Amino acid sequence: MFLKERALAAHFIDKVVGSELVNIADDPSQPGSFGSYFFDDEGQMASSTRIVEQGVFRRGITDRYSATALEIPRSANGRRQDYSRKAYARMSNTFFAPGTSTLDEMLAQVDHGIYLDKCSSGMEDPQGWGIQVTCQYGHEIKAGKITERIFAPIGITGYVPDVLQSIGAASNMLIMDSGNCGKGHKEIVPVASGGPHLLLTARLG
Amino acid sequence: MLKQIVEALKKRRDLADWTVRHHQMRGAQVYAVPQGLESLRAVDGERYLIDVLRKTTTADGAPAIGNGDVSLLPGQDIEQAIDKATLVAELVANPVYGLPAPAPIPDVPLCDAELQSDPSGVMLGVMERIRGAALKQSRIHLTAAECFGEILNTHLVNSQGIDAEQISTQINIEFVLHGKKGDQESEVFDELTRRRASDLNIESAIEDRIHYTLDSLDAAAPATWQGPVVLRNEALSIFLSGDDLTGGVMRIRGSAEAKYAGLSPWEPGKSVFRGEVVGDSLTVWANRSLPFGSGSDCFDAEGLPAQRVPLIRDNEFVSFASSQRYADYLQIPATGAFGNVELPAGKIPAADLLTEPYLEVVQFSWFNPNPVSGEFSTEIRFGYLVENGIRQPFKGGQLIGNYMDALENVHWSAETGFFGAYLGPHTARFNELKVA
Numbered sequence: 001m002f003l004k005e006r007a008l009a010a011h012f013i014d015k016v017v018g019s020e021l022v023n024i025a026d027d028p029s030q031p032g033s034f035g036s037y038f039f040d041d042e043g044q045m046a047s048s049t050r051i052v053e054q055g056v057f058r059r060g061i062t063d064r065y066s067a068t069a070l071e072i073p074r075s076a077n078g079r080r081q082d083y084s085r086k087a088y089a090r091m092s093n094t095f096f097a098p099g100t101s102t103l104d105e106m107l108a109q110v111d112h113g114i115y116l117d118k119c120s121s122g123m124e125d126p127q128g129w130g131i132q133v134t135c136q137y138g139h140e141i142k143a144g145k146i147t148e149r150i151f152a153p154i155g156i157t158g159y160v161p162d163v164l165q166s167i168g169a170a171s172n173m174l175i176m177d178s179g180n181c182g183k184g185h186k187e188i189v190p191v192a193s194g195g196p197h198l199l200l201t202a203r204l205g
Numbered sequence: 206m207l208k209q210i211v212e213a214l215k216k217r218r219d220l221a222d223w224t225v226r227h228h229q230m231r232g233a234q235v236y237a238v239p240q241g242l243e244s245l246r247a248v249d250g251e252r253y254l255i256d257v258l259r260k261t262t263t264a265d266g267a268p269a270i271g272n273g274d275v276s277l278l279p280g281q282d283i284e285q286a287i288d289k290a291t292l293v294a295e296l297v298a299n300p301v302y303g304l305p306a307p308a309p310i311p312d313v314p315l316c317d318a319e320l321q322s323d324p325s326g327v328m329l330g331v332m333e334r335i336r337g338a339a340l341k342q343s344r345i346h347l348t349a350a351e352c353f354g355e356i357l358n359t360h361l362v363n364s365q366g367i368d369a370e371q372i373s374t375q376i377n378i379e380f381v382l383h384g385k386k387g388d389q390e391s392e393v394f395d396e397l398t399r400r401r402a403s404d405l406n407i408e409s410a411i412e413d414r415i416h417y418t419l420d421s422l423d424a425a426a427p428a429t430w431q432g433p434v435v436l437r438n439e440a441l442s443i444f445l446s447g448d449d450l451t452g453g454v455m456r457i458r459g460s461a462e463a464k465y466a467g468l469s470p471w472e473p474g475k476s477v478f479r480g481e482v483v484g485d486s487l488t489v490w491a492n493r494s495l496p497f498g499s500g501s502d503c504f505d506a507e508g509l510p511a512q513r514v515p516l517i518r519d520n521e522f523v524s525f526a527s528s529q530r531y532a533d534y535l536q537i538p539a540t541g542a543f544g545n546v547e548l549p550a551g552k553i554p555a556a557d558l559l560t561e562p563y564l565e566v567v568q569f570s571w572f573n574p575n576p577v578s579g580e581f582s583t584e585i586r587f588g589y590l591v592e593n594g595i596r597q598p599f600k601g602g603q604l605i606g607n608y609m610d611a612l613e614n615v616h617w618s619a620e621t622g623f624f625g626a627y628l629g630p631h632t633a634r635f636n637e638l639k640v641a
């Protein structure tokens with residue numbers, strides 16, 4: 001995406017994009033995960049790539065072509081759907097690293113909010129850094145407790161750095177979910193993504 | 206090798222029925238980045254797909270059928286492959302069904318003749334047209350594009366006597382346009398699939414997306430809206446025919462498989478709606494014989510000939526699209542795969558459907574309604590709120606509603622269009638939908 005001038009992130013290398021609790025990585029060497037492999041489809045040995053470290057954006061993921069053109073170290077993300085397709089820089093297991101809080105401690109900090117559950121879809125916006133996540137439902141949080149009131153469907157929208165900067169707590173558990181990632185309706189590869197519970201501020205809709 | 210596989214299958218006394226398909230694919234792929242062409246690839250592939258049925262019994266001894274399948278590359282061990290499929294079939298005990306018998310197969314047009322003769326040349330030409338169309342607007346540049354063209358030859362033989370061949374072509378293009386105004390940047394991604402290059406309408410498609418890219422520079426999140434929502438062209442096509450990932454509500458509810466599984470509420474002779482129809486009546490065909498339709502073929506994976514199946518007529522459900530298996534189960538005619546969605550022309554000129562105010566959804570992020578409940582809350586990538594003579598662009602927000610309820614209150618345009626997997630009115634005005 002950097003090479004195609006499609007990523008706003010290219011202008012944010014080594015700049016702050018989130019709170020210090022924000023650590024995001026892509027790691028195809030994660031044992032047992034759905035997006036794991038020993039080496040990518042261009043022969044690069046699997047290893048972890050730290051994308052955001054303590055709120056600072058460090059780098060993107062690459063295939064051989066983009067790493068060469070951008071003159072940066074290769075990450076192990078050259079992946080192809082099958083033998084008939086070209087390798088692209090694609091995610092593997094991408095996750096938000098856990099923090100130290102418990103879910104109860106996080107809920108206790110919320111006077112009035114929503115506990116979002118069962119994400120159903122999201123919209124990417126690499127140029128504008130808008131974020132939109134739709135969930136099947138969300139539980140109301142009142143005075144630090146989840147109530148029986150449910151909102152459905154519900155989602156959040158915002159500007160990525162604003163949302164990441166607003167993160168005030170991350171739980172101490174990493175929950176991974178597996179699936180398949182495509183470019184449009186093709187180039188399907190197995191992936192996993194996940195993270196801890198996050199306490200953040202964003203526009204609800 | 207096909208002949209050897211058929212001979213090997215004929216000798217197997219442990220099989221009740223079998224089908225073998227020989228797929229040969231060749232094509233060209235062209236990739237572009239802002240600096241120019243990134244790569245031109247020639248691709249080809251060949252494989253054999255074997256499906257077998259074997260008589261088995263249920264746990265209580267009742268007759269059943271088991272199915273297994275295997276794929277082979279040229280030169281692989283045929284007997285070993287059939288043994289694998291047979292072993293799997295032996296472990297399965299489904300209600301008994303069979304395979305289709307020979308029937309006349311229509312000659313549905315499926316090929317781009319130029320692509321067949323020169324895949325690389327045609328796809329380079331398509332890429333040049335995309336780049337040329339994008340160059341016409343100086344405030345926009347093409348950041349990435351991919352053009353794939355494939356020719357697929359299928360030869361199907363089954364134990365009931367079907368022996369049929371078909372050739373089809375398919376072209377898939379995707380492109381990303383980038384716009385900039387001051388500090389504002391925007392991009393529009395789109396993809397199109399057709400069987401012929403001439404059906405892509407590249408120049409007008411790019412021109413439309415250029416407008417969207419420029420307009421999205423001024424777009425904000427939408428305000429809450431409840432009222433008329435207009436879908437046109439590709440957005441309407443996605444709404445009606447679904448996509449490869451979700452299949453779409455029509456396709457799923459109209460399938461005998463879904464009926465057998467208890468997932469489709471539709472009953473022949475009864476309304477497909479739960480409420481009163483206050484808009485135009487709905488008539489839909491599942492048309493696999495549509496010339497150059499993305500979902501068309503001469504015969505499907507079982508060998509069933511292409512048909513134009515009346516799915517819904519004046520709001521009443523008529524018949525399911527059914528494979529042989531589910532036709533046997535439901536005691537209905539086997540029509541084969543669903544194919545394309547076709548609607549008749551409406552009665553109202555498209556221009557009259559654009560009475561202000563209305564909200565137009567130009568592009569969904571991913572329209573993925575629940576096929577069972579019909580509920581949807583789907584992200585809008587880009588659209589316009591049109592009122593007082595102003596088209597105010599917006600991006601983001603969710604279109605919320607119920608699929609069948611929305612179709613109870615819709616007006617269709619008299620003008621029609623062909624969009625790959627959909628043929629029908631090119632504009633629809635849904636009178637009561639919500640955006641939040």
